Amino acid sequence: MSSPYPHSPYPAYPYQQPGAPYPLVAGPGCEVCGALPAAPVTVRGHQGMVVLMRFLRRRGTLCRPCALAVFRQTQRDTLIRGWWGPLSVVITPVTLLVNLGALARIRKLPAPVTAAWRPPLDPGRPLLRRPAVLLPLAVLAALVIAVPVLLAAGGSDEPSRVRFQPRKNTEPLSVGACAHNDREWPHQDLRNVPCDSPDAQYLVTEQHNGYCADGDYYAYLQYSANGATPLCLHPVRKEPTPPADAVRD
Ligand SMILES: [Zn+2]
Structure with missing residues (x-):
């Protein structure tokens, strides 16, 4: 954004703390509730639909509670609806991980300090305390554990296990016995x-x-x-x- 005074030697946001993790928006504040400080936030979502898939992006200038609410809602939806497609199985975890970067930035936003024109969005409970989220995570964890175990089990299939076992008996056989x-x-x-x-x-x-x-x-x-x-x-x-x-x- 450009300075409102084109020839001003001062930066556009004199209230910006040097080295602040997020550029605080001095203008209209949170798009949802109007509170300050607010910052631009982008959270990505994914929805797999067997053959088709949908990439979602929620972007806005948000205060901390509203941003956290958007983040949790999008992550929750992606965790539940993301996996349903061959490519989506790969895209969904990447999307979830990329959003952790957005979460880190959201967490650096201070809590709102100004009055809002409406209550902020309710972030709700953390995702890891929601059963609807824990179930897909448990299935994912089971798959992550099961696949190497199954591969290892497949690798130690009967023929190869026998092939690499040293013989116990090497004595010549007696004819007639x-x-x-x-x-x-x-x-x-x-x-x-x-x-x-x-x-x-x-x-x-x-x-x-x-x-x-x-x-x-x-x-x-x-x-x-x-x-x-x-x-x-x-x-x-x-x-x-x-x-x-x-x-x-
Ligand atoms: Zn807000």
């Missing part, structure tokens, strides 16, 4: 077990003419005595284990 796999196929962690043991899953045999029989599995090379020829694992049909009493009798 039985073996048990401590992992799920196709991963192998094979160990020798007696064939009469309930753990026996495969009969260990050698290849015939370079092949294992149909239905057999091939053991990794490390499980053969020479380390070069894979052994065959023939699935052992498990008979149902009789009750312990019957065994004793």
Whole structure:
């Protein structure tokens, strides 16, 4: 704004404190209530509408309580109506954060010192004490926490977890004996077990003419005595284990 006296050596607002955080408006005061001091305030809002979206901006010369009321109302509306769209999910938190800069400036405004022509707007309760605001914030916080957890869980999915687990059993298998796999196929962690043991899953045999029989599995090379020829694992049909009493009798 220019000085009312074009050639005056004095600044337009002689009452302005040097270094004041906000240029205090000496003129008409708050647009809503008329109180002084007032300052230009801009608060942004966002509304997502699935495909469409709306950018809102509330701007005016406001006193502290009126500015705080506009800020809280706009933040509340954005928190509740902002998220509903793929881009809006990103725009809404940015809008909310940008408004914190406006809030910092509003907080530096002193309380009104002059009489107003009408009561100022009611700022209401702080946003963090309103259930309508806390719910979306809680959902947002849950998402912020849940996404990395889910990603971490997805990263430790069964195959990769098994792949990076060191094998417990590296001893060669005995031909004619039985073996048990401590992992799920196709991963192998094979160990020798007696064939009469309930753990026996495969009969260990050698290849015939370079092949294992149909239905057999091939053991990794490390499980053969020479380390070069894979052994065959023939699935052992498990008979149902009789009750312990019957065994004793
Ligand atoms: Zn006001």
